[in-house]
Each structure stands twice: as structure tokens, then as C-alpha cells.
Amino acid sequence: xxxxxxxxxxxQEFMTTLGAELVSIKEGEVRIDCQFDNRLRQQDGFFxxxxxxxxxxxxxxxxxxxxxxxxxxxxxxxxxxxxxxxxTGNKIIAIGKVIKSGxxxxxxxxxxxxxxxxxxxxKMMATMICLV
Amino acid sequence: xxxxxxxxxxxQEFMTTLGAELVSIKEGEVRIDCQFDNRLRQQDGFFxxxxxxxxxxxxxxxxxxxxxxxxxxxxxxxxxxxxxxxxTGNKIIAIGKVIKSGxxxxxxxxxxxxxxxxxxxxKMMATMICLV
Amino acid sequence: xxxxxxxxxxxQEFMTTLGAELVSIKEGEVRIDCQFDNRLRQQDGFFxxxxxxxxxxxxxxxxxxxxxxxxxxxxxxxxxxxxxxxxTGNKIIAIGKVIKSGxxxxxxxxxxxxxxxxxxxxKMMATMICLV
Amino acid sequence: xxxxxxxxxxxQEFMTTLGAELVSIKEGEVRIDCQFDNRLRQQDGFFxxxxxxxxxxxxxxxxxxxxxxxxxxxxxxxxxxxxxxxxTGNKIIAIGKVIKSGxxxxxxxxxxxxxxxxxxxxKMMATMICLV
Numbered sequence: 001x002x003x004x005x006x007x008x009x010x011x012q013e014f015m016t017t018l019g020a021e022l023v024s025i026k027e028g029e030v031r032i033d034c035q036f037d038n039r040l041r042q043q044d045g046f047f048x049x050x051x052x053x054x055x056x057x058x059x060x061x062x063x064x065x066x067x068x069x070x071x072x073x074x075x076x077x078x079x080x081x082x083x084x085x086x087x088t089g090n091k092i093i094a095i096g097k098v099i100k101s102g103x104x105x106x107x108x109x110x111x112x113x114x115x116x117x118x119x120x121x122x123k124m125m126a127t128m129i130c131l132v
Numbered sequence: 133x134x135x136x137x138x139x140x141x142x143x144q145e146f147m148t149t150l151g152a153e154l155v156s157i158k159e160g161e162v163r164i165d166c167q168f169d170n171r172l173r174q175q176d177g178f179f180x181x182x183x184x185x186x187x188x189x190x191x192x193x194x195x196x197x198x199x200x201x202x203x204x205x206x207x208x209x210x211x212x213x214x215x216x217x218x219x220t221g222n223k224i225i226a227i228g229k230v231i232k233s234g235x236x237x238x239x240x241x242x243x244x245x246x247x248x249x250x251x252x253x254x255k256m257m258a259t260m261i262c263l264v
Numbered sequence: 265x266x267x268x269x270x271x272x273x274x275x276q277e278f279m280t281t282l283g284a285e286l287v288s289i290k291e292g293e294v295r296i297d298c299q300f301d302n303r304l305r306q307q308d309g310f311f312x313x314x315x316x317x318x319x320x321x322x323x324x325x326x327x328x329x330x331x332x333x334x335x336x337x338x339x340x341x342x343x344x345x346x347x348x349x350x351x352t353g354n355k356i357i358a359i360g361k362v363i364k365s366g367x368x369x370x371x372x373x374x375x376x377x378x379x380x381x382x383x384x385x386x387k388m389m390a391t392m393i394c395l396v
Numbered sequence: 397x398x399x400x401x402x403x404x405x406x407x408q409e410f411m412t413t414l415g416a417e418l419v420s421i422k423e424g425e426v427r428i429d430c431q432f433d434n435r436l437r438q439q440d441g442f443f444x445x446x447x448x449x450x451x452x453x454x455x456x457x458x459x460x461x462x463x464x465x466x467x468x469x470x471x472x473x474x475x476x477x478x479x480x481x482x483x484t485g486n487k488i489i490a491i492g493k494v495i496k497s498g499x500x501x502x503x504x505x506x507x508x509x510x511x512x513x514x515x516x517x518x519k520m521m522a523t524m525i526c527l528v
Contacts, residue, residue, distance in 0.1 A: 014180035017171040039149040048146035049208045050186025057181050076181045078391055080212040080344055080476040082503050082521055084496040100480040107478050125478055125521050127342055210523055212344040212476055214371050214389055216364040232348040239346050257346055257389050259474055278444035281435040303413040312410035313472045314450020321445050340445045344476040
């Protein structure tokens with residue numbers, strides 16, 4: 001299962017573009033980190049909300065995939081993000097967790113933390129679909 | 133107003149990283165396009181949902197900013213995205229529109245189209261805050 | 265199709281509790297109205313956000329059902345509501361429209377209007393699932 | 397603070413219409429229960445999604461209000477609900493928690509449980525505004 005997710009992550013060239021790193025994979029929980037780089041800035045110098053969203057979407061998607069059958073693919077149906085604080089600092093940490101794994105749909109909760117995992121930068125609630 | 137938005141867009145280095153282009157600015161409506169590039173792929177070869185979200189978030193944010201006072205800054209409070217179809221093709225087109233402009237909060241609706249503007253790839257509903 | 269939706273609506277006793285009325289059914293579009301009554305108040309005397317949500321959720325669900333096979337049932341997977349203005353006045357009008365009808369999932373957009381259909385009270389974006 | 401919330405809850409006549417009960421108030425966390433009644437049914441005999449949403453919206457709103465200044469009022473800006481399971485059984489339990497309390501905006505997370513608090517029926521993520 002981990003191998004399958006690592007392979008898929010490597011195919012997501014956009015994660016490489018962001019400099020995102022797949023840090024850990026457990027059943028139903030995936031962590032992706034992203035180092036700050038000027039290339040990822042919005043107008044005030046913080047991580048762009050799109051970067052925050054991208055890594056937590058991938059973390060949620062792979063968390064869902066970790067509980068799906070071997071031959072399954074996963075796609076995001078929809079997600080909602082609340083941006084709680086400006087994403088400042090050197091790194092952001094996205095953790096995606098499955099809260100309901102269904103045959104067709106899975107519901108995931110994502111949290112984006114600052115580099116010390118002290119403050120929540122953003123929360124995601126997402127629906128993922130299993131394609132076989 | 134247009135000048136202010138163009139200047140802010142140029143400061144969003146992440147837009148440059150994506151190869152996104154600020155195509156048009158009207159009061160309450162902004163369009164941002166993005167050409168496909170392998171750097172923006174997810175695992176199946178489509179635009180990553182994070183790219184789709186990033187450009188429509190910026191389009192919605194600038195649409196909101198276009199109706200705010202001269203000295204205002206805009207930040208995304210939250211957004212929700214429904215991904216209707218895989219974002220394939222050579223280009224995606226994001227159009228952000230203000231549906232309610234308030235003193236503090238603005239509500240925007242974003243639509244991401246395929247390159248021919250025939251099919252909707254994604255819809256966003258977003259809340260933006262005016263900081264002065 | 266209309267008969268099937270009317271029958272289902274009548275089984276939603278909660279719509280009766282709200283005093284909601286199924287006003288029109290077209291393929292992919294359903295309208296439900298609700299008269300103000302003190303029983304529906306929140307603390308400031310307006311329609312409770314839950315009433316606004318309930319009727320537009322039903323309108324979106326039936327809009328989705330109107331495009332599904334004869335034997336299908338519909339359930340709400342998720343929805344997001346932006347409350348644009350206090351829902352004052354004697355009546356609110358909810359219109360649900362399908363923006364993407366898929367085999368399994370449908371995406372709907374709901375709008376809640378004031379009684380004159382001049383001002384938008386709330387917007388919904390919803391995902392509905394077809395059960396057969 | 398508790399007195400203020402109890403008084404406001406009593407003014408929400410819609411809560412009485414639903415038969416909802418304000419069970420507990422802590423700083424940043426409010427619980428509201430609702431007994432099943434045929435008046436609250438959707439077409440399959442479960443609690444209508446609108447009922448589920450109404451009580452968790454009120455729970456989130458009052459959780460936010462519990463952390464606001466004495467003279468403040470609270471309004472829902474937007475919320476998103478994922479419906480994880482049909483809301484069956486004799487009772488549903490909604491718990492709203494503040495995850496970020498700001499001067500103007502608060503972000504809340506709501507969970508609706510079955511009567512045994514074993515299974516999650518729905519999750520809400522909501523933005524509340526403080527009016528003074």
C-alpha cells in the first residue's frame with residue numbers, strides 16, 4: 001500500500017514543483033510537508049493559499065487511497081478549506097485523515113500546521129471518490 | 133484599480149511558478165488563465181486540483197479586491213471547490229465574480245473552464261476579507 | 265418524473281413542519297418556497313439559517329433526482345452554504361439547479377431569494393448521490 | 397455567559413419547533429440534542445439533513461458566542477456539512493467547538509453523533525461573525 005502511494009506521489013509532478021515531501025503514510029493518515037520558497041509566495045510574502053490547499057488535498061487523497069482496494073484510483077470530488085492564519089514560517093505540514101471510508105466515497109479531514117505543529121494554518125474537509 | 137491588481141498579481145510569485153496569466157480585470161470580475169505544463173500534473177496527467185484551486189482562488193480574491201477601497205488588502209477566509217471534470221487540455225480559464233460585496237466580507241463565485249469555455253472543470257464559492 | 269418527486273416531497277414530513285411548498289419541477293431545476301412563521305425564527309427574528317438550508321437542500325436534491333433513472337433515490341453527500349443577507353420578509357424562495365449530472369454523483373447549485381426575487385439570501389453548492 | 401446563551405437559544409423559536417434541547421455550554425463548546433419525531437423526517441424516514449444542519453449550526457454559533465464579548469451578537473457567515481451516515485435512531489447529538497476565535501471571525505467545527513455517541517452522522521466546518 002505504501003509503495004503504491006509513493007509511486008503515485010512521484011507521478012504528481014506538481015508536488016515536485018512545490019518542493020513537497022511525502023513524509024509518512026499510515027492506514028488512513030498521510031503527511032506531506034512543504035518548505036517555504038519565494039516561488040510559492042502570495043502578494044504579502046506568505047505561502048499562497050493554493051499551495052496550502054494543494055498539499056493538504058494530496059494528503060487527504062492519499063489517506064483515502066490507503067484504505068481503498070489495491071487496484072483503486074482516487075480523485076477529489078470536492079473540498080472546503082478554512083484559512084485560519086497566514087501561512088508564514090519555513091515550512092508547513094499537512095496531515096490528511098480519513099474520517100469515513102466508504103465503498104465509493106471517503107470523507108477526509110485535513111489539517112495544515114506551522115513548522116512547530118503548534119498552530120493550525122488551515123483545515124480541510126474533503127470528499128474523495130474511489131475509481132476501480 | 134486595475135494597476136493595483138496587476139501590481140499585486142506580480143507580487144504573487146506563485147502565479148509565475150504556475151505560469152498563470154492575468155487576462156482581464158473588470159469591476160467585480162477577474163480572469164486568470166493557466167497553460168498546461170508537465171510541472172502542473174497530478175498522477176493521471178491532468179492539471180492538479182491544487183493548480184485549479186490556486187488560479188480560481190486568485191481570480192476570486194482579485195475580483196473582491198476590485199470592489200474594495202484603494203488602500204485595502206484582501207485575504208481568503210475560506211473556499212469550497214467542486215471538481216466537476218478532470219482538468220485536461222492545454223489550458224484552463226478561471227473566472228472569479230463577486231456576488232456580494234460587503235464592507236468586511238465579500239462572497240465570490242469562481243468558475244474554471246476548459247480552454248474552449250465549453251465545459252466547466254470546477255466551481256468555487258469563496259469568502260474574502262477586506263483588510264484596511 | 266414530476267409525480268415521483270411530488271410523492272417523495274410529501275413523504276418529507278419535515279417540509280410540512282416548515283410549511284414549505286413545492287412550487288415547480290423542471291428537468292434539472294426545482295423551486296421550493298417557505299412562508300415566514302414565528303416557529304421558524306432565530307434569535308433576531310429572521311428565518312433560521314437551518315430553515316434556509318433545509319429548503320434549498322431539498323430543492324437541490326429534487327433537481328438532481330429529476331435527472332436520475334426512474335428507480336433511483338437521492339441522498340445529500342455534502343453541501344456548503346454562504347449566508348449573504350439575513351433572511352427577512354414574508355417568504356423565501358429556494359431554487360436548486362443541476363450543474364453536472366453524473367451516473368453516481370450530481371453537483372447542484374442552489375439560490376435562496378427574498379420574496380421579490382430581487383436579493384440573494386443564500387447560495388448553496390451541493391453534491392448529491394444517486395442510489396439505485 | 398451561559399445565561400446569555402440560554403436566553404438567545406430560547407429566542408430561537410425554530411429550536412423549539414425542532415424539539416431541540418440546549419444540553420451544555422462550556423467556553424468554546426456547546427451541545428444541542430434533538431429527539432426524533434416524525435415531523436422531522438425526510439422521505440426515507442431519517443432525520444432530514446436540514447434538521448441535522450440546524451442543530452449543529454446553532455451549536456457552532458453558540459460555541460463562538462461563548463468566546464465573544466458580552467454585548468456581541470453572532471451570525472453564521474457560511475458552513476459546510478458532510479453527511480456521513482443516514483441520521484437514524486431516537487436522538488442526534490450536535491457538538492460545536494471553536495477552533496479559532498478571532499476578533500471578527502471565528503471558525504468552528506461541529507460534529508453530529510448518533511444517540512450513543514458511537515458513530516458520526518455529520519461534520520460541519522463553519523465561519524461565524526461577531527457583531528457588536
